[in-house]
Amino acid sequence: MFSSQERPDGVSVAVDLVIFTVRDGALQVLLIERGKEPFLGGLALPGGYVRGSEGLDAAAARELFEETGVDPARLHLEQLRAYGEPGRDPRGRVFSVAYLALGPDLPVPVAGTDAATAFWMPVKKAQSAELAFDHAAILSDGLERARAKLEYSTVATAFCEEPFTVADLRRVYEVVWDAKLEPSNFHRKVTRAEGFLVPTGRHRVADLGRPAALYRRGGATTLTPPLLR
Known part of the structure; x- marks a missing residue:
């Protein structure tokens, strides 16, 4: 110490x-x-x-x-x-x-x-x-x-290496909160939050399923509206 x-x-x-x-x-x-x-x-x-x-x-x-x-x-x-x-x-x-x-x-x-x-x-x-x-x-x-x-803040993006997907961000919330979140509801909330995420226009190709959109952190520091547990 x-x-x-x-x-x-x-x-x-x-x-x-x-x-x-x-x-x-x-x-x-x-x-x-x-x-x-x-x-x-x-x-x-x-x-x-x-x-x-x-x-x-x-x-x-x-x-x-x-x-x-x-x-x-x-x-x-x-x-x-x-x-x-x-x-x-x-x-x-x-x-x-x-x-x-x-x-x-x-x-x-x-x-x-x-x-x-x-x-x-x-x-x-x-x-x-x-x-x-x-x-x-x-x-x-x-x-x-x-x-x-x-x-109440956008600090969750501090856990993410840019660029990241909404699924990457959701996993941060799940491990910090120790709770499972509904994917589509989470996606809707974080992509509509002002200044939280900025689309890069690129995608990550997965082995299964559709390519996932990639984002970088936005300029906002507070989360509006808040994403409550």
Whole structure:
């Protein structure tokens, strides 16, 4: 979780990262195996201390790259919330600002200096695992934020490599929401949503059935009308 810098005295500020991707047909979260105490060998979300010369967003981007090797430019990255319960870190008073990151079929991560390993784990499995610090709560909050954002924003396209089909996008919604959606109804809603999808004029030829139209993400950030669970 933490960088190799010496921990400052008193109150400290850290960032933690909830990074989701869709791999092998499932929503997965990036976890690390901690390479040092506390919780040596335990599972945790990646993250670390904010350095004196950087802001929160910069610290999140740096820790993301240092501990996982994932390029921050490939992700949708936003602040989730702050966590500051006494005792959340056995070493002292640490406030953490958590970030939510979403990306399309991200590569196998490379662990940084403070992590023994870094790997993707299906979210359902991670929810039943014992995570260090208060990371189980952060993971739960991140999952609910991701699910809610798919209702009211166009962020689902962050999981898709362009160009993509409506079926590709529907699978994102299904794995994040953990629910099956009716294909024709979904197609009608997303193609009519203003600024959500832009037709490329090209098609993907399938082995069976008709060629599927290909799209790229539009300029809208909010989904009008919303696509409710």
